[in-house]
Every structure is written in C-alpha cells, then in structure tokens.
Amino acid sequence: xxxxxxxxxxxxxxxxxxxxxxxxxxxxxxxxxxxxxxxxxxxxxxxxxxxxxxxxxxxxxxxxxxxxxxxxxxxxxxxxxxxxxxxxxxxxxxxxxxxxxxxxxxxxxxxxxxxxxxxxxxxxxxxxxxxxxxxxxxxxxxxxxxxxxxxxxxxxxxxxxxxxxxxxxxxxxxxxxxxxxxxxxxxxxxxxxxxxxxxxxxxxxxxxxxxxxxxxxxxxxxxxxxxxxxxxxxxxxxxxxxxxxxxxxxxxxxxxxxxxxxxxxxxxxxxxxxxxxxxxxxxxxxxxxxxxxxxxxxxxxxxxxxxxxxxxxxxxxxxxxxxxxxxxxxxxxx
Amino acid sequence: xxxxxxxxxxxxxxxxxxxxxxxxxxxxxxxxxxxxxxxxxxxxxxxxxxxxxxxxxxxxxxxx
Numbered sequence: 013x014x015x016x017x018x019x020x021x022x023x024x025x026x027x028x029x030x031x032x033x034x035x036x037x038x039x040x041x042x043x044x045x046x047x048x049x050x051x052x053x054x055x056x057x058x059x060x061x062x063x064x065x066x067x068x069x070x071x072x073x074x075x076x077x078x079x080x081x082x083x084x085x086x087x088x089x090x091x092x093x094x095x096x097x098x099x100x101x102x103x104x105x106x107x108x109x110x111x112x113x114x115x116x117x118x119x120x121x122x123x124x125x126x127x128x129x130x131x132x133x134x135x136x137x138x139x140x141x142x143x144x145x146x147x148x149x150x151x152x153x154x155x156x157x158x159x160x161x162x163x164x165x166x167x168x169x170x171x172x173x174x175x176x177x178x179x180x181x182x183x184x185x186x187x188x189x190x191x192x193x194x195x196x197x198x199x200x201x202x203x204x205x206x207x208x209x210x211x212x213x214x215x216x217x218x219x220x221x222x223x224x225x226x227x228x229x230x231x232x233x234x235x236x237x238x239x240x241x242x243x244x245x246x247x248x249x250x251x252x253x254x255x256x257x258x259x260x261x262x263x264x265x266x267x268x269x270x271x272x273x274x275x276x277x278x279x280x281x282x283x284x285x286x287x288x289x290x291x292x293x294x295x296x297x298x299x300x301x302x303x304x305x306x307x308x309x310x311x312x313x314x315x316x317x318x319x320x321x322x323x324x325x326x327x328x329x330x331x332x333x334x335x336x337x338x339x340x341x342x343x344x345x346x
Numbered sequence: 347x348x349x350x351x352x353x354x355x356x357x358x359x360x361x362x363x364x365x366x367x368x369x370x371x372x373x374x375x376x377x378x379x380x381x382x383x384x385x386x387x388x389x390x391x392x393x394x395x396x397x398x399x400x401x402x403x404x405x406x407x408x409x410x
Contacts, residue, residue, distance in 0.1 A: 029400075033399075034396075034399040034400050034403050035400055035403065147388065147393065148397075150390065150393060150397055152390065153388055154385045154386075154388040154389045154390075176385065177384055177385055177388050317401075318397075318400065318401070318404070321400055321404075325396060325397060325400055328396050328400075329392075329393050329396045332395070332396055333387040333392065336383045336384055336386070336387035337384060337387050337388070339380070339384055340384075
C-alpha cells in the first residue's frame with residue numbers, strides 16, 4: 013500500500029511530502045528530452061544543469077509556466093517519473109494532494125488532476141497555494157484573526173487573507189521570480205549588448221539582486237556573448253542597475269499586495285498592523301523585498317521560517333488530516 | 347428442527363438490530379461538528395507534528 017503524497021508542483025521546483033515521512037523529494041521542475049525520439053533523458057537537478065547547454069537533439073524544458081501547464085504530455089511524464097522515484101508503482105496507487113495557483117482555470121485544474129491520475133494516483137485533489145502556504149507557515153489560521161500570506165513563486169505571486177480556516181481575500185498575479193530573471197536578461201542585452209542565459213540571470217539575481225537599497229552592496233562580473241561580434245565578453249553590473257531592471261516586476265508584486273489589503277474587511281485589516289504579513293516562496297528571498305513591501309504598505313513584513321517548504325508542508329498537513337480537511341480542496345463544497 | 351428455526355430467528359433478529367444500530371450511527375455529520383473538526387485539524391497543536399518532522403530533517407541535513 014503506497015503512502016499518500018502531497019505535491020507542490022511549482023514552476024521552479026517540485027517538492028513531494030510523503031504521509032508519515034516528511035519531504036522525500038525536492039528538485040527543479042525540469043525535464044530533458046531527446047528531441048527526435050521523445051525519450052526522457054533526465055529530470056530534476058540533472059535536467060536543470062542541462063538548461064541552455066544542450067546539443068541540438070536534446071531539449072531541457074520547464075513544463076510549467078506561470079504556474080500553469082504549458083505542455084500536458086511532458087508534465088504527465090514528469091509527474092509519473094517523480095511518483096516512480098518516491099516508490100509509486102502501478103500496484104501502489106496513493107491519494108495525492110497537489111498545490112496549484114488559486115487563479116488557475118477549470119481547464120488547467122482538470123489538466124493537473126488528469127496528469128496525476130494517469131501518472132499513478134488513485135485520487136488527485138487540488139489545494140490553493142496561499143492556503144497551503146499559510147498552514148505551512150504555522151500561522152494561527154484556526155482563529156478568527158487576520159492572517160496575511162504573500163507567496164512569491166517562480167511564475168506566480170499570490171497574496172491571501174485567511175481567517176477561521178478559509179480565504180477571505182485573495183489577489184494573484186502571473187508574475188514571479190522567473191520574470192525577474194527575464195527582466196535581468198533583457199536589461200543586460202539592451203544596455204550592455206550581451207546575451208546571457210536564464211541560469212546566469214538567476215545567478216546575478218542571487219548575487220546582487222535587490223528590491224530596495226540594502227547595505228553592503230557589491231558589483232558583479234557577468235560573462236555572456238557580445239551581440240555585435242559574437243565573441244565572449246565580460247561586463248560589470250552594479251546593484252542599482254539590477255534594481256532598475258527588475259523594478260516593473262517588483263512593482264507589480266507590491267501592487268497586488270496593496271490590492272489584497274484593500275479587499276480585506278476592516279476588522280481583519282487592523283490585525284495586520286500587529287501581526288504583520290508573512291512572506292513565503294523562493295521569490296520572497298529576494299533581498300530588500302520585505303523592506304520594499306513594508307515601505308509601500310506600512311504593514312510589518314516577516315519571513316516565514318521555512319519559506320521554500322511552506323507550501324508543501326501545508327499540503328502535507330492536509331494529507332495527514334485528509335478526512336477533516338477535505339473541505340479545503342478546490343471544488344469541494346464547504 | 348425447532349432449535350434450528352429458533353437459531354435462524356435469533357440470527358435474523360441480531361442482524362436487524364445490527365443494521366439499525368449502524369444506520370443510526372451513520373447519520374449525516376452536522377455542520378457544527380464538521381466545522382469543529384476542520385478548525386481543530388488546523389490548530390497549531392495538530393500541525394506541530396508535520397512542521398517538527400520537516401524542521402528536524404532540515405536541521406539534520408544542515409548538521410551533516
């Protein structure tokens with residue numbers, strides 16, 4: 013008998029929680045395929061290392077973009093391989109809870125559940141990411157108080173107000189940390205005339221990226237291909253340049269937080285001033301982001317103790333208390 | 347013969363009693379009870395086990 017699973021099927025990373033065991037898999041959501049035969053060559057970390065470095069016959073892709081499945085068949089294969097890696101076979105069919113962005117369409121919802129069922133799940137239920145994040149961030153969502161969580165993922169940013177185990181207000185934008193990487197790529201191409209890959213853009217973000225000025229800032233040396241000569245070239249990038257490059261993306265995230273605050277009932281809004289808002293997700297690790305949101309909303313922003321694992325932890329809790337919490341699944345009648 | 351008939355009647359009565367008791371127990375869960383179970387399952391105490399399990403695994407991983 014297979015143990016039931018909770019999956020955070022993120023645009024950037026996929027995490028799997030196994031009932032009674034904890035997190036058993038944490039890998040990039042990437043799959044490498046042979047372009048000619050369609051054969052899977054690698055998944056996860058191994059496939060991620062291939063991005064932008066493959067010969068013509070190999071393609072390393074992220075089958076999810078903006079939290080949505082862009083290629084149903086590849087996603088299904090990726091889920092099947094992930095489930096196999098955690099011990100699911102055709103004879104052991106577990107119940108699966110999958111975290112998805114709250115703004116997904118009915119078609120996307122069906123695509124995810126169908127992919128999981130075809131990949132070997134006996135039953136597949138979906139849970140909204142901000143709700144799972146709030147459970148995983150250990151917020152007191154069982155109490156009649158305003159809890160606010162901001163989940164910044166690879167392709168989506170979602171802000172939710174939660175009280176008494178339910179979502180009170182929600183705001184989502186299909187913008188995330190991959191858009192920050194893309195903004196850096198575009199800036200370097202436009203202003204310095206060199207082309208860099210998405211992994212280099214991510215490295216720049218991690219090294220010197222920030223949403224608000226912070227102390228102790230250094231320049232970074234960036235290597236790419238000169239667009240004029242086609243030769244390798246090195247340029248120096250300053251932190252202010254990166255802040256300028258990613259400002260539109262960061263503004264779009266902070267604007268959605270402000271919209272969510274405006275939707276919250278006044279009784280709950282006053283709780284935020286005392287309790288603050290909680291940041292989760294990999295995008296929340298961008299330096300100065302908490303400070304920037306705090307400056308624009310005048311509400312304290314705190315970092316969740318386990319920002320990268322909060323979503324899968326919340327879904328894991330739902331799989332541990334499946335019967336009591338099944339009313340939280342998307343499409344369930346409450 | 348009479349004993350066999352009595353045994354069958356007794357078995358049928360036991361069966362009816364069991365069915366009545368099971369169906370009484372299976373009455374639909376009312377809203378208050380269901381909501382209470384839902385909220386209790388979200389309490390910090392209910393979540394502690396899952397969070398501690400992952401936190402411990404994380405700390406062990408860091409220590410290595």
